[in-house]
Amino acid sequence: MDSLRIRQSFHGFFEGAGHRRVPSASLIPPGDATLLFTNAGMVPFKDAFLGSEAPPAPRCVSVQRCVRAGGKHNDLDRVGFTRRHHTFFEMMGNFSFGDYFKKEAIAFAWEYLTKTVGLSPSVLWVTVFTDDDEAAALWKSVAGVDPSRIVRLGEKDNFWQMGNTGPCGPCSEILVDQGPAFSCGRPTCAVGCDCDRYLEIWNLVFMQYDRNDAGVLTRLPRPSIDTGMGLERLASVLQGAESNFETDLFLPLMEAIGKNTRIPYGRGKGEKDFAYRVIADHVRASTFLVWEGLVPSNEGRGYVLRRFIRRAMQFSLDLGLPTPFLPDLSRRFSELMASPYPELSAGMDRVVSVLASEEERFMKTLETGLPLVQELAQAAKKRGEAVLSGEELFWLYDTHGIPVDVVMDWAAPLGVTLDTEGFTARMGEQKEQGRRSWTGGRPTFPVPASRLSAPVLFEGYERLESSGRLLLLVSGDREIPSAREGEEIWAVTDVSPFYPEGGGQVGDRGRLVAPGGAVEISGAYRPYPGWIALRGTVTTGTVSSGETVRLEVDRSLRAGARVHHTATHLLHAALRKVLGAHVRQAGSLVLPDRLRFDFSHGEPISESKLREIEATVNLWIGEGAPVGVSEKSKAEALSGGAMAFFGEKYGDRVRVVEIPGMSVELCGGTHAGSTSEIGSFFILSESGVAAGTRRIEAVAGASATRTAIEWREELLRIREELKVPSGRILDRISADRSERESLERELASHKSRLFDLETETLLADSFEAGGLRILVADIECRDLADLRLRMDILKGRIPKGAVILAGRSGGDRVLLLGWASSDLEKRFPVNVWVRTMAQTLGGRGGGRPLWAEGGGSPPPSWPDFLREIRSAMRDAAENAQGGS
RNA sequence: GGGGGGUUAGCUCAGUUGGGAGAGCGUCAGGAUCGCACCCUGAAGGUCAGGGGUUCAAAUCCCCUACCCUCCA
Numbered sequence: 001m002d003s004l005r006i007r008q009s010f011h012g013f014f015e016g017a018g019h020r021r022v023p024s025a026s027l028i029p030p031g032d033a034t035l036l037f038t039n040a041g042m043v044p045f046k047d048a049f050l051g052s053e054a055p056p057a058p059r060c061v062s063v064q065r066c067v068r069a070g071g072k073h074n075d076l077d078r079v080g081f082t083r084r085h086h087t088f089f090e091m092m093g094n095f096s097f098g099d100y101f102k103k104e105a106i107a108f109a110w111e112y113l114t115k116t117v118g119l120s121p122s123v124l125w126v127t128v129f130t131d132d133d134e135a136a137a138l139w140k141s142v143a144g145v146d147p148s149r150i151v152r153l154g155e156k157d158n159f160w161q162m163g164n165t166g167p168c169g170p171c172s173e174i175l176v177d178q179g180p181a182f183s184c185g186r187p188t189c190a191v192g193c194d195c196d197r198y199l200e201i202w203n204l205v206f207m208q209y210d211r212n213d214a215g216v217l218t219r220l221p222r223p224s225i226d227t228g229m230g231l232e233r234l235a236s237v238l239q240g241a242e243s244n245f246e247t248d249l250f251l252p253l254m255e256a257i258g259k260n261t262r263i264p265y266g267r268g269k270g271e272k273d274f275a276y277r278v279i280a281d282h283v284r285a286s287t288f289l290v291w292e293g294l295v296p297s298n299e300g301r302g303y304v305l306r307r308f309i310r311r312a313m314q315f316s317l318d319l320g321l322p323t324p325f326l327p328d329l330s331r332r333f334s335e336l337m338a339s340p341y342p343e344l345s346a347g348m349d350r351v352v353s354v355l356a357s358e359e360e361r362f363m364k365t366l367e368t369g370l371p372l373v374q375e376l377a378q379a380a381k382k383r384g385e386a387v388l389s390g391e392e393l394f395w396l397y398d399t400h401g402i403p404v405d406v407v408m409d410w411a412a413p414l415g416v417t418l419d420t421e422g423f424t425a426r427m428g429e430q431k432e433q434g435r436r437s438w439t440g441g442r443p444t445f446p447v448p449a450s451r452l453s454a455p456v457l458f459e460g461y462e463r464l465e466s467s468g469r470l471l472l473l474v475s476g477d478r479e480i481p482s483a484r485e486g487e488e489i490w491a492v493t494d495v496s497p498f499y500p501e502g503g504g505q506v507g508d509r510g511r512l513v514a515p516g517g518a519v520e521i522s523g524a525y526r527p528y529p530g531w532i533a534l535r536g537t538v539t540t541g542t543v544s545s546g547e548t549v550r551l552e553v554d555r556s557l558r559a560g561a562r563v564h565h566t567a568t569h570l571l572h573a574a575l576r577k578v579l580g581a582h583v584r585q586a587g588s589l590v591l592p593d594r595l596r597f598d599f600s601h602g603e604p605i606s607e608s609k610l611r612e613i614e615a616t617v618n619l620w621i622g623e624g625a626p627v628g629v630s631e632k633s634k635a636e637a638l639s640g641g642a643m644a645f646f647g648e649k650y651g652d653r654v655r656v657v658e659i660p661g662m663s664v665e666l667c668g669g670t671h672a673g674s675t676s677e678i679g680s681f682f683i684l685s686e687s688g689v690a691a692g693t694r695r696i697e698a699v700a701g702a703s704a705t706r707t708a709i710e711w712r713e714e715l716l717r718i719r720e721e722l723k724v725p726s727g728r729i730l731d732r733i734s735a736d737r738s739e740r741e742s743l744e745r746e747l748a749s750h751k752s753r754l755f756d757l758e759t760e761t762l763l764a765d766s767f768e769a770g771g772l773r774i775l776v777a778d779i780e781c782r783d784l785a786d787l788r789l790r791m792d793i794l795k796g797r798i799p800k801g802a803v804i805l806a807g808r809s810g811g812d813r814v815l816l817l818g819w820a821s822s823d824l825e826k827r828f829p830v831n832v833w834v835r836t837m838a839q840t841l842g843g844r845g846g847g848r849p850l851w852a853e854g855g856g857s858p859p860p861s862w863p864d865f866l867r868e869i870r871s872a873m874r875d876a877a878e879n880a881q882g883g884s
Numbered sequence: 885g886g887g888g889g890g891u892u893a894g895c896u897c898a899g900u901u902g903g904g905a906g907a908g909c910g911u912c913a914g915g916a917u918c919g920c921a922c923c924c925u926g927a928a929g930g931u932c933a934g935g936g937g938u939u940c941a942a943a944u945c946c947c948c949u950a951c952c953c954u955c956c957a
Binding site for chain 1: 890902903956
């Protein structure tokens with residue numbers, strides 16, 4: 001049975017049993033900072049299991065794409081070296097939200113495996129949690145499993161929990177006995193063994209408890225079911241494959257890789273097969289992640305993606321794969337997935353370009369690395385060591401991104417070996433340091449989500465003022481009954497016109513007025529789905545929980561946010577129109593006075609394109625198109641061409657913001673009623689924010705007007721300063737500049753003539769001592785550069801001797817410059833004299849024997865000062881000669 | 885969030901205990917050539933990322949900020 005038919009049969013089987021089929025959600029979990037990627041089939045249903053959100057239906061079935069890497073369960077290094085580990089996989093699951101429970105779940109699973117896909121009961125085993133007699137009995141009565149094939153395992157294997165608190169329960173796994181050939185051969189090999197003989201294929205979670213802060217379990221009134229079966233594993237069993245990689249999901253990729261290498265894939269037996277597996281696995285993960293809008297970067301999810309790509313490339317070196325190879329493989333993979341994921345093909349141009357650019361970047365990294373390694377190798381051999389130290393290897397990897405395996409390949413021909421142990425030790429330190437500095441993500445809200453029995457009713461689309469009941473006050477890390485003037489608090493009401501920060505739009509500010517006091521609201525947030533928490537400071541009196549309060553949103557700030565949000569949609573549409581459909585939103589910030597929009601695009605945008613984009617938005621504003629908001633089913637919205645981005649959930653009803661003929665987007669934000677309300681729109685800047693992502697900052701509405709006024713004011717001041725009519729400013733500036741240039745040239749030529757003349761006067765002041773010509777003089781001089789010009793001339797006139805010039809700038813500073821001819825380095829080092837002079841002048845100085853500089857304050861009398869110095873230098877010169 | 889490295893001419897980069905901002909390529913002008921690439925001569929082009937500090941003197945040393953590369957969480 002091929003993988004496509006497995007997916008179909010799974011969907012079909014559970015649809016036939018009354019389940020709603022839900023499409024795979026995004027790999028990037030929406031609004032969940034604690035989770036790097038969707039790593040299990042139940043992730044999109046997390047809020048439904050927690051009870052903070054309604055499930056799409058009481059019974060659901062999905063085939064969810066998942067990525068597992070980074071975080072707690074980091075299997076990245078094992079992928080490719082085992083038969084079963086993947087970074088990307090598909091999880092098939094059926095779910096019950098307080099509908100059916102153990103009995104049905106067991107019946108469904110058994111029937112699907114034994115009837116639908118035809119596995120023989122004789123190869124199946126099941127495990128249950130130690131004291132779950134109920135499940136054990138059901139396996140016997142419902143499925144007819146022989147009690148000797150029902151194994152009880154402990155908490156580690158058969159108890160599941162989402163987090164430290166919340167829903168949890170025992171689970172039960174179905175295993176396939178693949179036969180002795182797959183066994184590790186140990187006499188103890190049995191169900192529960194790590195090896196491949198007893199392969200766990202399906203995990204049924206019986207969510208029947210709620211665990212509270214103290215760890216106490218209470219029975220849930222309506223227990224739920226969450227199951228998960230890896231598509232790759234089932235495919236491998238049904239196709240009689242030796243590993244997940246020998247299935248129709250992977251073999252075409254192996255073939256595509258093999259076409260360009262000399263070392264063929266040996267179906268798990270070949271010497272370099274692990275490289276094939278790593279590459280194929282990582283291509284699958286990277287393709288989907290990039291397709292979902294993720295871009296390689298040096299932090300968070302983007303970094304994990306980068307590691308997939310670079311790791312694949314590293315293994316490609318083992319196979320001698322010619323680069324670039326990722327684009328072709330990624331395309332091949334998208335063809336394989338075209339049937340289950342028809343939407344994939346539309347984004348593949350972008351995926352390929354992102355992968356190609358990361359591949360190119362890493363090649364560049366490696367190129368810069370080779371000379372570094374050569375240099376280190378040479379230095380090591382010079383020391384007679386012929387070993388690259390752990391510290392050096394760490395530096396190469398940590399600072400320059402050169403993996404040790406790559407260094408290893410280069411090192412052999414250079415005749416050096418590597419201290420890999422030292423490297424591993426140093427790497428361990430780095431990891432430890434990273435862990436220590438981990439602060440635990442963003443601060444969590446002090447009260448649990450279960451504190452609220454119903455979601456806060458958001459009224460902010462319709463009105464900016466309303467009244468509601470104050471349900472909850474929080475100060476510091478605990479809930480309080482009331483708050484006094486000056487206290488900083490969180491307030492939660494049953495109804496709220498305040499828009500909570502989300503979808504890029506900043507939260508509203510405003511006021512909360514209670515019978516005996518008022519709170520200045522500085523922001524509104526959404527700590528949990530369905531919540532609106534107001535952050536503020538009590539400005540007068542006292543407010544108490546339970547009171548009825550007036551809620552007033554700051555109108556002008558909200559108005560600013562509205563026009564900037566609508567302008568953002570127009571900007572997005574204009575970017576797609578001018579630059580192309582590859583433009584996808586990558587981040588957005590909507591503030592009352594400006595907006596910032598990040599999007600996927602490979603290169604800087606030319607000035608003329610920017611003007612075109614800006615003009616397009618302004619044209620649309622001028623058309624005064626109505627902004628329509630409607631609620632639709634998600635399918636309806638998407639088929640109507642709405643732009644959807646990662647970060648969306650299964651939620652059945654979605655809010656669609658449509659500007660006819662211009663833009664359709666799913667959006668929860670607040671918008672202008674008509675594009676004409678935006679007034680005008682100016683792009684302030686365009687810049688790069690990461691490889692493949694550009695950022696535009698812009699202003700609209702009142703902010704745009706204010707910006708235009710500022711520009712005009714500045715222009716007026718320039719006009720006034722230059723005293724020219726408008727339109728002549730540039731002419732004037734260029735005329736001024738060429739005039740300045742010609743004056744500078746003239747000045748330079750005058751100076752040089754002046755210095756020539758001056759030279760004669762100065763030389764007349766010089767004297768001869770001990771065979772040296774010595775000159776010490778003070779001159780009027782603005783800066784060091786002028787002193788140097790004079791010195792250059794004097795140098796040409798004195799074949800053997802020394803010169804010290806003291807430049808008087810007219811102020812309270814004196815500059816000193818000293819020079820000695822090249823044979824005097826030992827005999828008459830001028831830096832000593834400059835230092836002495838500078839010290840006498842209350843400053844300091846020094847330099848090299850033949851060239852020195854210094855500074856200080858003017859002496860009380862120049863003639864006295866110079867006389868003393870000259871006489872000291874004369875003595876020194878004569879003595880030095882006598883001594884030599 | 886924590887480390888390491890970086891930011892100097894349009895581009896690629898050098899700049900060694902702090903002491904006169906450079907090279908190659910590119911651009912422009914002139915020369916040479918039937919012509920082109922090459923070649924020869926010359927010129928333009930710099931807030932040494934930004935800010936603060938130390939110093940007589942900072943591209944250089946110290947601190948802060950921004951951005952880029954890279955590793956870890």
